[in-house]
Amino acid sequence: MDDFDKRKFNEVEAALNTLGEKAFRAVFLNLLRFDQTVIYANVQPDEREVINRFLTIEELCKIFDALEVEEMETIRFLKEMTPRLASAILSDMYMDNLADLLGRMSRSDLATYLNLLPKEQIQEVRELLNYHERTAGAIMTTEYISVNQNETVASVMEIVRKRASQAEIIYYVYVEDETEVLVGVVTLRELIMNDDSLTAKQFMKTNVFKVLVEDDQEIVAQRVKEYNFLAVPVVNTTDHLLGIITVDDIIDVMDEESTEDYSGLAGVKVDGDEQSPWISALHRMPWLLTLLLLGMSTASLINHFDSLVSQASILAVFISLITGTAGNAGTQSLAIAVRKISVQNYHKIWKIIRNEVITGIIIGVFAAISITIIVELWKHSLALGMVVGISMAAAITVANLAGSLIPILMDKIGVDPAVASGPFISTLSDLTSVLIYFSVAQIFINSIM
Template identity: 35%
Template sequence: MFHDRHTILVESIKRLLRRNALPHLKKIVRKTHAADLADAFRHIGLADQKRLFGLMNDVEQQGLLLSELEESIFLEFIREMPVDEIVRILDEMPNDDVADLIGLMPPETATAVLEKMEKEGSEEVEGLLRYSDDTAGGIMTPDFVALSQDSTAKEAIESLQKEHRDVEMPFYLYVVDDLKRLVGVISLRQLVVVKPDTRLKDIMNPELVSVQTSMDQEEVAKIVARYDILAVPVVDETGVLEGIVTVDDVIDIFRMEATEDILKMAGVGDMFVETQTIMGGIRIRLPWLFASCLGGILAFYVISGFEETLIKYAYLAAFMPVIAGMGGNVGTQSSTIVVRGLATGRLSLGDFWRVIGKELLVGLFLGIVYGTLIGLVAELQYSIFMLNIVVALAMVSSMTIAAFMGALVPLGLARMKIDPAVATGPFVTTSTDVITAFLYFTIATKLLDM
């Protein structure tokens, strides 16, 4: 249903642009969410993008649209935009979003924009730009409510009404000491139900979760998800409150990290196909496929060593694809489960032997089930009892070892501080193919020659 609605929106915008139906376009622009408009930008040319953007009378909506655009589209769109126009829009946006956009700009454009921005806003943005993009400091917003621990509930409410009306996340009120160090948190509900003369330090919760500016964004997202909170405060090394990371940013992080892991596991880099150049796609995929090719060559030499067995018992070749395929599938399943578990924090290196043992038993049980099934097929087709045993044992061995390798490789790579999502695929595929071929023909040679 959502896909259909999106398709209708894009086609409607295209049709109205062709007809130059500006009044209708203005209505669509005014009623459509910035995220949907940003997606529509992917399907129209630069000239039409500029026409559509020019129909927006709301600067806030223009800022939201820019923040939703993909990096390549954003850079192309602002390339010829006057600096004053960019500054006019950025001045109305939250500083964390401004920092993200400026971080994408070419250095000369970013410098020119910062020089023309309002002094207070540019100083906050420059402060955010000090931090790496993938850290808590890089994704935090400096717009938050910080109140003195000696303030009363009445004073806090008056401060909210006068000074913090545009704060992005007013549900949590952070309490600081005289040195601006974070000491507690109060919910908005708590504040309005206590007596007006109550001191904040008497009602605050001092046991709050916080993160440091240098913490990786993925770890920040895990903390927000673990404790089911709408925002997490960010402090520096001395405990001074610097900003907050809100749940909407966490959702973006999870989506981005999950997509990145999936693309890496497939060996296609961390970019969507529509943003890759042809040469870029070739360059990214070549090493991953080369590793798989080497594994295939190694498997070839292993099989060549059993050439006499294969010539003597040619029917063994009929079962090679299903044995290797089932092993490969089990290995992929196990590695996917483990890699995702490591990425989400549900698995840790402390679970090393427990996870490997569990996957080993799962592979063994699955191997017995499908080994029996394939063995029966071999018996029905060739009526050779020993072939039934060979195929069944090969299937059990293949699926057991594949499950074992699918768990061992990503855990081992993680222990060596290597990203499991990048290297797991080639290692699991190669090792499973080679070991499966070796065991299959070794078992066949020993049993069929008896």
């Protein structure tokens, strides 16, 4: 926590331990929801037990709905409570948050907490848990407001007032026909501005943006970002409304996907709880061993050109310079390609590849000229400078091509492009750079010597 957070934390902790319930509630409930969740998650278990006594069920439920911690932490908080209190909180949570939390539990914990829920909620939760992970169905909530198309503005407003406390968002009211098919949407603004006698059918928007329950969550998040919606309806193949996805869930998805992409680029998992060095090593070892085997191919290639190095040992000096520069260029190109793929710019795939190759050529030419001049001034050998310069230009161009092409090919065959991580591209660039360098050196070997 930063200094400002620590000051608020200390103030709340002092009120909790010395000033009593009334003073604590005055201080704690005056905080923003995010600050409340941070404090709740960071106090000691015995202090959290006191907070559970001082707050109402409704207040605790709002904290649990907004907790920004790993699900295992939230489960631990539940286990600190009595079953009766845990049951009350769970039954009052938003359905999507509840399903997400229960979905992370072990079988025994899931059975325990499901049995604590009211019977009418159990079936609804089970249905949400049955949707495939990372799909629209898995992140949607069933707490929305829908009305029949023949309802008047007056009756719709009355429905909104009655259901507002249970709905996760009230700005959009979804309109269905007699067969419960989604046919339109009206906003709260439109309801306020229109005459009470009009029916929803008369002024609703019929061009409703909706997603299928099996759509990938990343695609859904991108569409919401493009259209600036606060929520989107989720339907089945017959356009029956099943739920909605709100913008707060979209933000969570985007954060999750960004973290996953960064993990792929780094070749290591960067999210989750802090792990012991042994666990971290076990998780990273398979990937590093794979890269080690790929690196051995580079070592074998250098060994293949051992006779060339024996003739001109100065060539060995520039191996790491060329491979490192090409590897960095390839990683930059990879980052651009993964980003473009993540926002679904499929119609620009060949433009991405073309731009990265041209970019590689431009960078390569400038790098080649620079290193040729440097080597000439340093080693007084124009031929050596040209070998290093030409090799670097070609290696950077090939690395840019690989960095943009490999993730696109992986995406085409259904593999997450983030798997084409930075370390993988760097290792591949090492191999191609060494091959290019020594191939060029063979042409100029007589001039170098």
